[in-house]
Amino acid sequence: MDAADRLRHRGIRPSQQRIRILETLAGTKEHPSADAIHGALSAELPTLSRTTVYSTLDLFAGKGVARRLALSGSELRYDADMRPHVHFRCRACGAVSDLDGARAPSPPRAPEGYVVESSQFYAEGLCPACAAASRR
């Protein structure tokens, strides 16, 4: 299923901008911020505005096409991979990645009355490259 179909499926009209934004997001593992996506596409779509990127990502998050990452940082980052997995940020280099080898913990069971719609797991520390650098 291509990007346009994914969008139609969720009731989103597949405009050129939306298709490219989704393809960009789905085609990277870097969990880019809105601004990073804007930068990546601005050569190809010179008139693409930040406003459109922001509102599009917000739309995606609301429709379940992408998720807003919960990171204790300054900028919002997004991920088009909706499967449960663990996110990791290196406190040295700041890179956000998936902790691929780690099995995602099963989501917490909610106490009576709560309606849990989504949950995320987040770890912080040193990535292999920075860990090696700090040992030297």
Next chain:
Amino acid sequence: MDAADRLRHRGIRPSQQRIRILETLAGTKEHPSADAIHGALSAELPTLSRTTVYSTLDLFAGKGVARRLALSGSELRYDADMRPHVHFRCRACGAVSDLDGARAPSPPRAPEGYVVESSQFYAEGLCPACAAASRR
């Protein structure tokens, strides 16, 4: 162990401001933002500046006295409870709380090379009050 001792223990000089900031943070379950703490203390310490609150909370996070919460929101929130537990935010009312009944999932095991220093669990949905309201 009181707030001053907790600070000394971590190598932080217990100034009046730091003590009150820690007491305020430890005395609430609301996971306040820096600005909320500043507001809560400004009547008592009229000269307390936002700068001090921000830098103090940052210091606490670095020394393991408090943790910065990973929430997909705009403001940084803090928690002085360092035990593993699940945080929950209601998408309707915005309140952040602990998911007390939920057992914290065991932290993900890190793949070779990664150094995981801390991990957090975060759920989003509707709190009991808002869930009840939305059913009506």
Next chain:
DNA sequence: TTTCGTGCAAAGCATTTGCAAGTAG
């Protein structure tokens, strides 16, 4: 025609920084 999508510019807010004055050891 009526609604939806886009883009520009301006505004908004939380946070950080530069710097000077005050305080503790």
Next chain:
DNA sequence: CTACTTGCAAATGCTTTGCACGAAA
């Protein structure tokens, strides 16, 4: 005396809003 803390003001940076034009249904 020397290093650490504090606080003000200004700056920064990400995100949102208001508004108008253009495109799609």
